[in-house]
Amino acid sequence: MPGPDGISDLDKNRILAEWLEWQLRQVRNRIRELxxxxxxxxxxxxxxxxxQSWKIQPQRAGRPAMLHRGGCTLFKSELGFLNREEAMIALAEPDIEPCEVCSPQTGLEQA
Structure with missing residues (x-):
């Protein structure tokens, strides 16, 4: 039965449900964006x-171990990264060479 404004309680609740569903979609979209x-x-x-880190590629098939910058894509390390001090120690080792592509020694000799 229509109320004094000509809209039934059922229609009002249907409209409210549609509006709440729209709001919920907006909130869910915002959550996905965030x-x-x-x-x-x-x-x-x-x-x-x-x-800002370094990593060591292990020695393989007669090739020496290699020091890389942490972001170098030539070697994907599943192990942890080295800090600056550890990288300097590794670079000083005779059986570890720097990667020719990422040049991990740049900046290590200084400071």
């Missing part, structure tokens, strides 16, 4: 950390 943004920021932090 999750993507958070993921991108996490990846950027990980890349920045890798760029």
């Amino acid at each position: 999750e993507v943004k958070e993921q991108q920021e996490r990846r950027a932090r990980e890349r920045a950390r890798a760029e």
Whole structure:
């Protein structure tokens, strides 16, 4: 039965439900956007950390071990990264050579 405004309680509740569903879709879309943004920021932090770190590629098939910058894509390390001091020690080892592509020794000899 219509109320004084000509709209029944049933119709009012249907309209309210539609509006609430629209709002819920908006909130869920915003959550997805924020999750993507958070993921991108996490990846950027990980890349920045890798760029300030080093990694060692183990010796293989008669080739010497090789020191890489953390972000070098020639060697994907599943192990942890080295800090600056550890990289300097590794570079001083006679059986570890620097990567010719990423030049991990740049900046290590200084400071």
